[in-house]
Amino acid sequence: MKLTNRSQFDQLVTTATDAFSQLSDGTKWVISVGMSECSFAKGAKDTFQALNLGITMGKVDATLRQVGCGGWCWAEPFITVSGPAHPPIIYANVNADDVPELMQSIQHGQPHGSALGVIADQPFGDIPSIFDDPFFGKQRRILLRECGFIDPYSIEEYIANGGYSAWTKALFDMSPEEVIEEVKTANVRGRGGAGFPAGIKWESGRRTQAWPKYVACNSHEGEPNVYKDRRLIESNPHLVLEGIMLGCYGVGAERGYNYVGGEHILAVERFKHAVAQAYEYGLLGENVLGTGLTFDVRTRVGGGAYICGEGSAMMYSIMGERGQPRTKPPRSVEEGLWRRPTVLNNTETLASVPSIIRNGGEWFAGIGNEKSTGTKLITMQGPLARLGLVEIEMGASLREVIFDMYGGMAEGKVLKGVQTGGVSAGPLVESQLDVGLDFDSMKPLNGMLGSGGFVIFDESVDAVEFARYLMAFNRYESCSKCTPCRLGNPALVEIVDRILNGNGRMSDLDLIERTANHVIGLSLCGLGQVAPVPLQGMIEHFRADFESKMVNETSAPPREPMLVHAADD
Amino acid sequence: MAQDVDTAVNAADTDRVRALLRDNFQPQDHEEAQELILGALQDVQHLLGWVPLWATRLVAEHLGVSENRIYGLLTFYADFRTSQPGHHFMLLCHGTACFVGGSQNLINELRDHYGIADSETTSDGELTVQVVNGCLGVCDLAPVIQFDHQNYYGKLDVEKFNEAIAEVIRQGPVENHHEAH
Ligand SMILES: Cc1cc2nc3c(=O)[nH]c(=O)nc-3n(C[C@H](O)[C@H](O)[C@H](O)COP(=O)(O)O)c2cc1C
Ligand code: SF4
Ligand code: FES
Numbered sequence: 243m244k245l246t247n248r249s250q251f252d253q254l255v256t257t258a259t260d261a262f263s264q265l266s267d268g269t270k271w272v273i274s275v276g277m278s279e280c281s282f283a284k285g286a287k288d289t290f291q292a293l294n295l296g297i298t299m300g301k302v303d304a305t306l307r308q309v310g311c312g313g314w315c316w317a318e319p320f321i322t323v324s325g326p327a328h329p330p331i332i333y334a335n336v337n338a339d340d341v342p343e344l345m346q347s348i349q350h351g352q353p354h355g356s357a358l359g360v361i362a363d364q365p366f367g368d369i370p371s372i373f374d375d376p377f378f379g380k381q382r383r384i385l386l387r388e389c390g391f392i393d394p395y396s397i398e399e400y401i402a403n404g405g406y407s408a409w410t411k412a413l414f415d416m417s418p419e420e421v422i423e424e425v426k427t428a429n430v431r432g433r434g435g436a437g438f439p440a441g442i443k444w445e446s447g448r449r450t451q452a453w454p455k456y457v458a459c460n461s462h463e464g465e466p467n468v469y470k471d472r473r474l475i476e477s478n479p480h481l482v483l484e485g486i487m488l489g490c491y492g493v494g495a496e497r498g499y500n501y502v503g504g505e506h507i508l509a510v511e512r513f514k515h516a517v518a519q520a521y522e523y524g525l526l527g528e529n530v531l532g533t534g535l536t537f538d539v540r541t542r543v544g545g546g547a548y549i550c551g552e553g554s555a556m557m558y559s560i561m562g563e564r565g566q567p568r569t570k571p572p573r574s575v576e577e578g579l580w581r582r583p584t585v586l587n588n589t590e591t592l593a594s595v596p597s598i599i600r601n602g603g604e605w606f607a608g609i610g611n612e613k614s615t616g617t618k619l620i621t622m623q624g625p626l627a628r629l630g631l632v633e634i635e636m637g638a639s640l641r642e643v644i645f646d647m648y649g650g651m652a653e654g655k656v657l658k659g660v661q662t663g664g665v666s667a668g669p670l671v672e673s674q675l676d677v678g679l680d681f682d683s684m685k686p687l688n689g690m691l692g693s694g695g696f697v698i699f700d701e702s703v704d705a706v707e708f709a710r711y712l713m714a715f716n717r718y719e720s721c722s723k724c725t726p727c728r729l730g731n732p733a734l735v736e737i738v739d740r741i742l743n744g745n746g747r748m749s750d751l752d753l754i755e756r757t758a759n760h761v762i763g764l765s766l767c768g769l770g771q772v773a774p775v776p777l778q779g780m781i782e783h784f785r786a787d788f789e790s791k792m793v794n795e796t797s798a799p800p801r802e803p804m805l806v807h808a809a810d811d
Numbered sequence: 812m813a814q815d816v817d818t819a820v821n822a823a824d825t826d827r828v829r830a831l832l833r834d835n836f837q838p839q840d841h842e843e844a845q846e847l848i849l850g851a852l853q854d855v856q857h858l859l860g861w862v863p864l865w866a867t868r869l870v871a872e873h874l875g876v877s878e879n880r881i882y883g884l885l886t887f888y889a890d891f892r893t894s895q896p897g898h899h900f901m902l903l904c905h906g907t908a909c910f911v912g913g914s915q916n917l918i919n920e921l922r923d924h925y926g927i928a929d930s931e932t933t934s935d936g937e938l939t940v941q942v943v944n945g946c947l948g949v950c951d952l953a954p955v956i957q958f959d960h961q962n963y964y965g966k967l968d969v970e971k972f973n974e975a976i977a978e979v980i981r982q983g984p985v986e987n988h989h990e991a992h
Contacts, residue, residue, distance in 0.1 A: 283949040283963040315951045466906035469948035504853045504890050505945065543850045545888025546945065562845035562876070564887040580842055621950070623908030629951035661907060699911045711910050718944055 244524035247532040248414055254523070255401055262402035271304035271325035271348060273297075276318060276390060278311035278476040279508045280469075285337055286319035292341035293321070301345045310477025312390020313631035314377065317358055322391075327351035329362040332372060376646040377628060382609065382617050382635040385593050389477035394512050397519040400480040406525060408599035409484055412491050413533050416599075421492040422448060425595060427603025429615045434460055434551070434588030435666070435692050436768075437614075437681035440595075447493040447575045447585035455583040457489040457498040459592050460556060461513075464503055464548035465664040466715060468695035470619040471589035472509040473631055475502070478593075479509075479516035483539060485592030487526070488599060490537050493585050497538045500589075501556050504543040514541050548719035552767050553578075553586045555721065566721045567767035588693070590619055610636030614680030618691070622648050624698030625655040634679060641675035644698065651700070659783060661697040661708070663690030665715050666772040668779015669699075688779050705784030706791060709777045710738045716773035727770030730761035734774055746792045751781060820865045828855055828866050832873040844874040848884060852891060860900065861892040889944065896939035897932040898984040901976075902957040904943045908950035913968065917954060918942060920969050925976075937980050959985045 245251050265272050275281075275290045293306055304325070314320065317334035324330035325348070333356050336344065340356065347354040359372030373379045383389075392399040400406070412421050426441030447455060459482065463471045475482055486498040502510050517539050520526040528536045542560045544550045550565035557579045559565035578584025594616055598606045607615045614636040620643060621631050627649030634643060640660065644650065651657055659669040667690030670677065677683050681691055699708065717731035734757055740746050758774035765771045781788055836851050838844035851874065855866050862885060871878045885891045903921070905914045921927050921940055929942040949955055952965025956975065964975040 280949045280951070282961070283947075283952060283955070283957075283965070315949070464945050466910075466944065466946050467908050467950065469946055469950070472948060503945075504849065504888075505943075506948070507857075540846070542846055543853055544890075545849050545853070545884065546890030547888050548945065559849065560846055561842075562848040562880075562884070564883060623950040623953065624911050665907070695907075697907045697911055703911050707915075708911070711907075711915075715944060 244522070245531055246524060246529075248410055251406070251410055251531060254398075255407070258398040258402040262399055265305070265307070266324050266330060268324065268326050271302060271323070272307065273304050273348075274307050274309045274322040274324075274391075276311055276320045277308040278394075278473060279506075280311055280315045280473070281318040281320070282508075284318045288338040289319045289321065289336050289341065292338040293345075296341060296345045301342075302348050304348065307393055308395075309391055310389050310394045311473050311631070312477075313386060313473070313633075314358075314390075314628075315630035316628040317630075320358070320390075322361070323348060325351075328353055328366050329360045331360050331366070331369060332358045334358040377630075377632070377649070380634070380638075380642070380647050381632050383633050384597050384609075384617050385474060385481065385590065385619065386477075386631075386633045388481070389474065392478065394477055394479055395515060397480060397516065397523065400478065404600065405480050405596075406484055408596040409487055409491075409525060410531065412488055412599055413531060413535070418448065418492050418494060421488060421599065424598055424603040425492065428594075428598045428606035429603075430591060430594050430598065430606065431614060431681055432588055433590035433594075433618070433693065435663075435690075437691070440587055440591050443575060443585055443587070444489065444492050447495075447583055450576055450583040452576075452583050453494075454497065455493055455495040456579050456585070457486055457493055457495045458557070458560070458579065458584050458586045459486050459489075459498065459500040459589055460551060460553070460586055461500055461502040461506070461509065461589040462544055462551040462556060463506065463589075463693075464544075464546070464551050464719075465693060465695060466548075467623055467661075467664060467697050468621055468693050470621055470631055470694060472503070472506040474589060474593060474619070475506075475509040475513050479512045480520070481593045481596060482513070482589055483516050483520060485595040486539055487520075487537055488595045489585060489587065489592055490539075491535075495585070496536050497540065499540050499542055499560060499579070501542045501544060501550075501560055503550075504545050510541065510543055517541060547721075548715075549721045549767075549769055552769065555767075556586070557584065564721075566723045567769075569766060590693075611678070611680055613682055618679060618694050620679065620694045620696065622696050622698065625652045625700050626650065626698055627652050636680045637678040637683075639676050639678055640670070640696075643679065644675065651698070655700045658699050658701050658703060659705075661699065661712070661776070663692035663772075664695050665712050665776060666690060666692055666768075667775055669776070669783055671783050688775065688782065705780045705787035706738065706742055709780035710735065710742060712776035712780075713738060713774070716769060720769060720773070724764075724766040724770065726761050726764035727766070727773065730757055730765075731770070731773050733757055734761070734777060738777065741788060741791050744791060744793060746788075748789070748792055750792075751788065754778075754781065820863075824859060825865070825869070827858060828869050831855065831858060832869065836873065838874065841875060845876065848874055848876060848881065849888070852881070852884065856891060861895050863895070864893075892930070892939075892941075894932075897936045899938050899958055899979050900960070901938060901940045902943050902947060903940055904945075904947040904953070904955050904957075906943065906946035906950065906953075908946070909954040912953040912966075914954040916969055917956070917967060917972050920972060924973075938976065 321336050344354045357369045360366045422444045430440050431437040461471045490498045549555050550559045552567050555565035555567045574584045617633045661669045668688040670689045713735050720727045722728045836847045851870050867881045932939040955965040957963050958979045
């Protein structure tokens with residue numbers, strides 16, 4: 243049902259809002275099951291089937307629906323029950339076996355034992371409000387607002403929650419320049435790692451005098467400890483899509499791309515599905531809502547190479563080539579995909595734009611701190627009490643996030659360090675945890691916000707082994723195009739291996755430093771330029787782990803690794 | 812190419828690949844055709860479990876690109892398998908969260924007790940492993956493995972790892988139990 247003007251869209255908003263509010267107005271029982279990659283891994287499909295069976299057999303009169311992931315991965319499979327007798331309740335860890343008992347309690351209008359909390363400001367009986375739990379209460383959910391609450395396959399549910407109102411506002415009430423102006427005022431900085439202001443990139447994209455132009459969304463997410471972008475797409479694909487569309491309108495591009503890591507199968511499927519729905523309603527395609535404007539969005543998949551997250555490599559990959567970075571200039575806003583101007587942003591960056599257009603750049607700039615505005619998706623891993631995905635206000639302290647929101651260390655575990663910035667920065671230690679999570683505060687500590695993935699590790703992890711792991715990751719993922727990275731990283735792995743094998747000498751630490759500086763200073767792209775940084779950070783903070791493995795200096799010197807010379811000359 | 816050129820091509824599989832390409836990969840021009848190569852290879856692999864030589868020929872033909880180019884992609888991108896996997900396919904996550912949880916022990920166990928490393932198949936043809944240098948996206952289950960694209964085992968130590976492998980092999984090849992999970 244193609245909409246051909248704005249008032250038809252407004253009508254759709256009204257019907258969609260009515261239908262959606264009936265799901266939670268307490269007139270009927272509604273059971274929502276979290277269905278995403280992370281919940282499937284814990285058996286959510288079985289939970290869903292068991293509920294479905296119970297309902298078809300007439301055990302309870304309820305509507306069964308699916309929603310995305312809300313970020314509380316430790317509580318999966320989760321379900322939310324709303325109905326006449328109580329405010330919506332989130333139940334944690336509901337397996338298929340728990341379903342019969344749960345159905346019985348619903349039948350009796352009673353909450354069941356395993357409740358995590360009620361979605362209300364006040365507790366209900368002995369069930370606390372989820373907002374009293376710091377995991378929920380301390381979040382600032384803007385991007386995740388609908389995640390875990392709406393059906394990712396339903397464009398109507400997205401629209402009922404304000405979806406595509408930024409799109410119509412931009413199309414009918416704003417010029418492209420005004421859209422860019424809001425993004426600049428918001429000062430939203432790139433969430434893909436580098437923190438470059440998106441508004442400025444959009445402006446140069448708009449100014450480039452060559453057509454056609456493209457907007458590309460980077461949903462590659464190949465880092466070894468991050469899953470924020472795919473989870474966002476799985477849970478609310480339309481939000482990302484609307485962000486890409488707004489980028490196209492601002493920049494003056496008729497076509498947007500979303501490049502998704504090929505291994506993120508569910509994200510690819512749900513994003514494609516969302517795009518198809520947007521075409522059906524005429525929000526994409528020719529003559530969008532009667533404006534005479536054309537917009538297309540293409541989904542492209544990768545093949546499991548971390549380097550394809552780098553901008554120029556990503557574009558080669560989209561063009562069906564090996565993803566190997568190239569030297570800049572020209573920058574991709576001048577010559578990107580098919581050598582045409584291309585504005586590249588991370589998924590999370592683009593997903594921030596709809597709320598900026600709806601609420602204004604000033605509003606967004608008021609969240610977070612002065613230099614890092616808005617919110618940040620964070621994933622924490624390791625031996626913590628709880629694990630999952632949260633959205634914090636920029637600047638929140640790392641300590642607060644670890645110890646309040648994630649509930650601190652798991653029982654019996656002692657924090658040794660926190661690896662920051664994925665594989666591109668060094669670790670932080672206990673005394674540094676008061677640092678704020680934003681783009682700039684961690685830099686002096688050789689840490690990095692990066693894409694918001696943090697790995698906590700405890701005393702069971704040896705710093706030399708961990709450093710070797712991070713080095714080996716970068717060595718393996720090097721595209722081998724330039725020599726410092728291709729030879730320097732294997733040399734560094736070799737030196738660390740020597741230390742691990744008990745043949746290291748104190749002088750190896752200097753050799754590491756010199757080799758690392760070669761790799762950092764001479765590599766062509768961001769992979770090589772930071773590849774040795776985690777190793778350097780591990781040495782800085784856990785020197786004792788390295789020194790304790792060194793051989794006595796007076797014994798015969800070991801053979802120099804062959805590759806070291808290559809990188810050291 | 813590191814694969815068995817003589818693998819018997821089964822007519823039904825050829826038809827499925829042709830249908831897949833025809834139905835889902837219709838480029839408007841040569842630029843778009845090139846954009847579709849990786850996606851087509853991914854879908855072929857989802858369908859067959861790997862990318863045999865005959866299928867790369869079909870993709871090349873369908874999209875109007877050279878086989879050589881496709882070979883260059885298959886060998887660059889870690890996702891693709893150019894030899895036939897065993898009865899069961901295991902993704903072993905070696906992301907950072909899994910590493911700090913002990914995934915290295917699992918990799919060592921594969922080497923020591925099953926005689927396989929990344930991308931290899933056990934000599935009895937039961938199990939192929941692919942070590943994921945990324946993240947399976949379920950770090951709260953770290954260290955975690957996934958069998959046959961759907962069946963996860965998490966919070967593993969070596970003992971549970973061996974039990975999981977034994978259990979999956981006992982269940983028989985996946986074709987016989989689609990509902991497995
Ligand atoms: C090795 C490497 C991997 C990268 N991987 C990603 C990625 O997976 N996702 C991403 O958005 N940016 C990634 N980046 C950063 C991109 O090059 C680029 O800066 C970013 O996508 C721009 O978007 P933003 O300004 O919105 O952050 C990577 C960079 C390098 C050097
Ligand atoms: S620095 Fe490494 S990844 Fe980057 S272009 Fe050079 S070899 Fe490739
Ligand atoms: S690192 Fe293994 S699932 Fe994320």
